[in-house]
Amino acid sequence: MKIYPYRRLTGSVELDVTAVRQEREGVYQHDLETWAFNAQERVVALHQVERADWESVRLSIQAKLPEAEIAAGPWKDVTVVAVLTEKATNARTTAELRLKTGGVWTGHLRMWKSMHLHRAELTVVVVGTIDDVPGRMIGRADVPWIVDLTARMPVRQTEMQIEEVDFSEGPEWLKQFKDAPWIVETSGDLPVVHVNTSFEGVSEVLNSTSRDPMTKAMREMLATQIATEVWTSVFQAAVSGLDPEGHGEVEWPGGWKDAVLKSMLADVLPDVSGDDALREIHARRIESAGWSELQPRINYAAGRRAKVAKNLGTAFRALDTARRES
Template sequence: MNTVFPYQVLTGEIKIEVTSVKLDGRPLPLSMLSRDHKAVALHEVERSRWDEARLDLRVVLPEKELAEGPWDDVACLAALTEAATNARTTVRLRRSDAGWWTGSLVLFRDAHLTRASLTVMVAATVDDESGRLIGTAEEPWTIELDERVPARKQELNIHETDFRNGPETWLRMFQDAPWLVETTGDMPTVHLNTGFEGLVEFLNGGGAPVEKAVRGMLAAQIAAEAWTAMFNAAVGDLERDGAGRPQWPAGWRDGVLRSMLPDVLPDLSISDALLEVHLRLTEGGWQELQPRIQYAAARRAKTHKNIANGLRAMSRDVETER
């Protein structure tokens, strides 16, 4: 499920980068920033207590498309949010002579808990309507408050094994399945069936643009199924306090719920959403949530992006053959 806008929006890529960070005015070592992982670790061994972090940002927009498109009064805004605390900070960025959009955003420690998400939104006047959203960054940064290593936490184990003849005998009853998601361990695992002809070789291969696009679509399908299974398992394993209210789980289940609940029940706070899904599971209405859970899982797996890329690649391939 992808949002359809009744006006033209950007199709080009929007990139955001944290160029430097200061904790209470003290520069953070560059080793605490990772462009590869798009993450910042704010918890230093030498300075575990601090009040505010200032993030210096640089954003690249599709300038040619902006110049040729039907948009006026373009504004680029950076937004820092954390679902666990409902915290939100927004700052307007400025366009530099080099074509970048730059600015600084302040994160206040007492307004956040463990992990915040940093993204970019582009707004403009369209059809005489101001403030319309025309684009967002597809890959936000993660700001880790309690980590010393700037890396995204692993969310899935990928295990390649033969379901028919492999050492995991419990998988043999699923020998015709191309993959299976297991959520019973400390880390959820996607088992890829090496006995399913061509599957693992295709996922690990290279090839032409069309093949890469189809691979992306397949990987997105696997990821969406995994996120759906993880969410359902996390809700099913919730423990309750003395008053019967659900408690936040530990480990990967906590991360999955905090990540997906804002998309499953966007009109509720994160705590109320947890209570609501628990009530739906125990008292009725769970099936009505399934389309929303599927939508949230598809967003995490970037299904819409991968399908769009695949369709475009196949369309170009057909036109080339004509």
């Protein structure tokens, strides 16, 4: 957790995309149907929109701030800014929102197709003047949106975030894992793989674009190991989150947890399908009856999703080729 030397908002900052307009300068403007963006999943999907020659999309944005807290706080000149970023292209676009009524701020942000490659993150940042210092960030959206140029449907599916951070100097909770090459976090809206940049070689190998057979083989094996651990962790997290109130009713959790369970249950409980598989996996976990016997199948299912056999086979062949050539 990052510590700020000034007071920040404790209330919720909510973000919604209310409309998406597809545009080509001087040719057309076209409002997309609501199937292209999903408020529950917080995703805009742009891969199979109505026109393929679009240049930009205009996102209509609404943010809701804790009005009473804003009015009573020590900040002045409060401004709300929508921010769209993508790490792959280092693109960053901002747009200031305007206050309407009831703590609701609205506005538009234009996203240029040429500036993005794959998946961008949309959030809102609240800034203000505190102690005569302007531009201090006092809050941001609780959950960002994803604007995905490659997604056909507006769902997060099993996507995850990868963050590179020095565990010895990063957030306090990561310092206890300073000797680990990576840590998988599943407590948030999306799974996050924290890669430890202070662990020599890990970040360099994962980010390498070298075609050298030895380097490529090492990259494949490392990525496979991480992927297997990720699938195991997200499955355990998804199962643990079933029936959190203890009411006995087991429902599909939605979001990435929903996608993980539907993907892996077919291999974990191959003789049971659908809602019956969901109820059985939940019952086995809470009653501990047969849960330990499922661990090999969970590991097997995770390995299949990570394509362990294929990736290790490719890596071993690359190593053998490099050995023979040397």
